[in-house]
Amino acid sequence: MNYIPTDIEGVWILEPRLFEDARGYFMETYRKEDFDKSIGHEVNFIQDNQSKSSRGVLRGLHYQKGETSQAKLVRVLHGSVVDVAVDLRRNSPTFGRHVMVELSAENNRQLFIPRGFAHGFQVLSDEAVFTYKVDNRYAPEAECSIRFDDPQLDIKWPISHPEEMLLSEKDLKHAVAFSEAELF
Numbered sequence: 001m002n003y004i005p006t007d008i009e010g011v012w013i014l015e016p017r018l019f020e021d022a023r024g025y026f027m028e029t030y031r032k033e034d035f036d037k038s039i040g041h042e043v044n045f046i047q048d049n050q051s052k053s054s055r056g057v058l059r060g061l062h063y064q065k066g067e068t069s070q071a072k073l074v075r076v077l078h079g080s081v082v083d084v085a086v087d088l089r090r091n092s093p094t095f096g097r098h099v100m101v102e103l104s105a106e107n108n109r110q111l112f113i114p115r116g117f118a119h120g121f122q123v124l125s126d127e128a129v130f131t132y133k134v135d136n137r138y139a140p141e142a143e144c145s146i147r148f149d150d151p152q153l154d155i156k157w158p159i160s161h162p163e164e165m166l167l168s169e170k171d172l173k174h175a176v177a178f179s180e181a182e183l184f
Contacts, residue, residue: 001014001015001016001017001028001031001034001035001038002014002015002016002017003038003039006099006101007099008085008087008092008094008097008098008099009092009093009094010039010114010116011085011099011111011112011113011114011117012111012112013101013109013110013111013112014073014109014110014111014112015107015108015109015110016028016029016108016110018108027108029075029110030073030133035073035112039112043071043073043135044135045071045073045133045135046134046135046136046137047134047137047138048131048132048133048134049131049132049133049134050077050129050130050131050132051129051130051131052127052128052129052130053123053127053128053130054123054126054127054166055123055124055125055126055127055159055164056122056123056159056164056165056166057122057123057165057166057167058120058121058122058123058148058157058159058165058166058167058171059120059121059167059168059171060084060118060119060120060121060145060148060171061084061086061119061120061145061146061147061148061153061175062118062119062120062143062144062145063088063117063118063119063143063144063146064136064138064139064142064143064144065142065144065182065184066142067142068136068137068138068139068142069115069116069136069142069184070115070134070135070136071112071113071114071115071134071135071136072112072113072119072132072133072134072135073110073111073112073113073132073133074103074110074111074113074121074130074131074132075103075108075109075110075111075130075131075132076103076104076128076129076130076131077105077129077130077131078105078125078127078128078129079104079105079123079124079125079126079127079128079129080102080103080104080105080106080123080124080125080128081102081103081104081121081122081124081125081128081130082100082101082102082103082121082122082124082157082158083100083101083102083103083111083119083120083121084098084100084119084120084122084155085098085099085111085113085117085118085119086098086117086118086119086120086146086153086155087116087117088116088117088118088181088183088184089116089183089184090184092116096152096153096178098153098155099111100155100156102124103121104124115135115136115184116184118144118145118146118181120148122157122158122159122165124158144176144181144182145170145171145174145175145176146175146176146178146181147175147176147177147178148167148171148175150177150178152177152178152179153178
């Protein structure tokens with residue numbers, strides 16, 4: 001596994017080694033001891049989640065606050081997405097900045113997002129199957145959402161025409177501006 005640091009401390013791109021032959025391929029996508037050593041601290045993932053979405057779907061920017069905040073290791077099993085992590089750590093030199101990475105079934109990349117970040121993704125292919133590990137339980141009472149189109153964040157989503165985007169009612173009507181978000 002190749003661990004690539006991003007411009008934001010704590011966020012990592014992971015590129016697994018692919019072993020291919022006439023039968024197909026094999027790759028290791030996660031090994032705890034190597035993962036913890038490479039990112040510099042222990043993460044105890046407790047749950048795996050999966051979603052399927054069609055082109056233009058934008059999920060995010062979501063996070064959980066307080067004791068139920070979550071670190072995530074995300075990847076795409078089918079299709080492609082652009083994945084975004086926004087730094088919500090007040091004392092971070094990259095506070096308010098974001099990382100954007102294309103994740104696809106072809107490039108096999110994964111993105112590690114530590115606690116203290118909002119997360120979202122947009123589907124670029126006709127459909128995408130997205131999976132992620134989390135290190136804390138889902139807590140609806142601690143769930144927060146920041147507007148995907150907040151001008152202060154200046155995220156350049158690849159599919160930006162409103163008629164091509166699909167968002168949940170929750171993300172459209174209940175997400176708050178970055179300036180109003182509860183931070184870490």
